[in-house]
Amino acid sequence: MSEAIAFYVLSxxxxxxxxxxxxxxxxxxxxxxxxxxFVGVAGIYVNLDAPFLGAMQVLIYAGAIAVLLLFGFMLTHDLMNAKQERNQHAAGIFAAVLMALVLIGTIAGAQWYGSSGQPVKFGVESLARRYMQQDLVSFEVVALLLLASLMGAVVIARKEEGSRD
Amino acid sequence: MPEWVQFSAGKHFQDLIAHLSGRSVPEILVMPIMLAVILGFICGSSLILIWAERKVAARIQNRVGPMMTGPRKLAEFSMWTGGLLQTAADAIKLLVKELIIPSKTDPVPFIAAPVLIVTVCVTAFVVIPFGPALSVSDLNIGVVHVVSISSLTVLSIVMAGWSSNSKYSLLGGLRSAAQMLSYEIPLIFALLGPILLAGGLSMQKMVLAQREYGCWFFLPSLLGFLIYYVASIAEVNRPPFDIPEAESELVAGYVSEYSGMMFAMFFLAEFANMFLVCSVAATVFLGGWLVPFMAVPEQMTPGYIALGTLVFFAKTSFLVFIMMWIRWTFPRVRPDHLMNLGWKYLFPLSLLNLLICAGVAVLKDVYKLNGWGVSLASLGALVFVLLLLQVVRVPRPTAFLEKV
Structure with a gap:
């Protein structure tokens, strides 16, 4: 009961x-x-008995990525008077409808497996087994992708030779 | 393993009320009451910490500090007992001051920022084990909970800096965002070593793991302890890492436009955060409430709970004192030096610490080492790597860029 209330409030x-x-x-x-x-989504994760995922959502999305976003805003010139452009209604509506169609199609067509058992209790060991044994290849692929994007960002952001200011 | 240490303070509270009045407290009320207790605790501890900070500063600068507010007899006794009520008087002054919201501010984030910073702090305290069986809730993601919730502090500072609509505040907010995001990474990586050794994230498990090893984790993970301590000073924006609120150049940084109670909330959060990072360090690296040379009893005993709590507060206070000592004896670092220290030294060293801890954890399982063996192995590995770095010329990490 209280979980249902929490779900509706968070949603x-x-x-x-x-x-x-x-x-x-x-x-x-x-x-x-x-x-x-982001914090609301983290709350939904916690409500679904996935506290680690919720904490990671807060740490990475709310605490790091979104703050970097705000950091970018603060560096932008004359933000106090900046207003969002509002001339993309048609494109926005088109994208939203397309996204809704894809999501509804996927959700309606998916097979849902339910279980009446207790949710698995979180432990570092199960997490480690998941990453280092079961899903090792995808874990490494993601790591490699992130490394590549990191190096790309450094190459783009670094100053040209001899242009010290 | 003594299971009783993982009881929550909420359960003690329910038992106590049931014992006194014979009525049971509804489950839904326990958490709000516990959060109110934490809020009261951080208010009280901040009052004491601010007084202590002023006294330590006074002693270091050959002064006596606040002496006039408080019992006169005690003040005549020594400088360490004078002015005991000074911060209480200051707090009352701040409470009754007018709340000024400057007209050009963005009111919603401006008011929300101090509320958020205190909320974040109270929430983070939920998992701190103040003693055996004395954490509000021993979540099984304990350490991660503290780290992830505290990462929202920077959000509050950015909100305050931007919504104040003042150049000083904005610069303070910018610097703080850069600094806290950079130092969060070595901080978390330093904590990973003890997490690996303990094999769990819960704070009470962390303490029990140190009992099982027979040594506090600052020995097998010495580098991690030092990195955590330095990074946490930067995280709470204290000198020598106080460039977000550098008085000599930025007035008061992101708090420049705040007054009265809203200013007091930032101040409160600063001291509560200092206590928080020190209590995490005491729990994870210094054995938490483990009493040295004393076995943990198998059954719950009030005596051991009291003693353990005392030991926990002694360890935390010691770390807090070192932070104050550092504050009043080191000059402020320059922003570029700060970034260099964080990214080029602390971060690689925290990876080294993780590697050493992983090796030591394997050694312990394979050779059944005890605490001293584990500590010696890890310290030996650390010295070996540091000597190796002196002998072998390591190519600069950015060397590949020269060819691009």
């Missing part, structure tokens, strides 16, 4: 803040709403 929070991300004219407020949305 309302996530949807409202996501709406605010899209519709807010003030970029900084939109960024803050995005963080609220």
């Amino acid at each position: 309302g929070l996530v949807l409202a803040s996501a709406w605010s991300v899209v519709r807010n004219e003030n970029l900084f407020h939109a960024g803050l709403s995005l963080i609220l949305c």
